[in-house]
Amino acid sequence: MRTELPLCKRCCFCVPLRYGLLTWGYCKLVIAIMVSIAMIVTLYSLVQMAMYYSNNIYVMHHIVVISIVLVVLLIDIALNLVFIVGGHTKNVSLLRVYYIYNIVLWALTIALVLLMGVLMMPTVTPDHLFSYRGWLMLIDFASSFVNIVIQSYFLLLLRSEIVKLRSNCEFRFVNNAAEAECTMNYKEALINGWEKGMQDVCGTCEREAVCAKICQTNGTCHKNEDQD
DSSP states (O other), X not given: OOOOOOOOSEETTTEEHHHHHHHHHHHHHHHHHHHHHHHHHHHHHHHHHHHHOTTOHHHHHHHHHHHHHHHHHHHHHXXXXXXXXXXXXXXXXXXXXXXXXXXXXXXXXXXXXXXXXXXXXXXXXGGGTTSHHHHHHHHHHHHHHHHHHHHHHHHHHHHHHHHHHHHHHHHXXXXXXXXXXXXXXXXXXXXXXXXXXXHHHHHHHHHHHHHHHHHHHHHHHHHHHHHO
């Protein structure tokens, strides 16, 4: 059975849809830039530490992990900029690129949460449920669940904006077709006017020819009278 996703007209039920999405995009961009700066500072410190402890596997492991996270953050910053530009210019293609990126990110988040749950479940015992470690696991799963819900709602809002802009583009296309039809009628009017003008010119030429013949006839008559 086919079901369609609902279309949202407002962000958080009170803010206009496009402005709410742009606000969300700016917030994500600022957070990503701040985290990237922190990661760059941390990576610089680890590189300095690795110069003194060249055989430290722990430091090298952290350098690799932070480098991967930093690359992901830079990609996120670039795509956030694409989304902001697309939101301001109402460019459906740019918004669709960001929409696909968020779908992939949403699917990866769900997969990582499920993988984390599968790996951690065998280590959980009844004694851990009410311990400090148990509470930390519960907080991690709760924050991951909230993150997935927020991402899902944002995807729904972004999809609604794309559908709205596409419908507006189709409406403008109909108007363009009407304008093209008016232009064609205008050309037809020009052609009709040109034909009418040519008929007037031809009529004028015919009248001039008749006048010329009359003049020639009169001139001949005058010559005959003079000769007589």
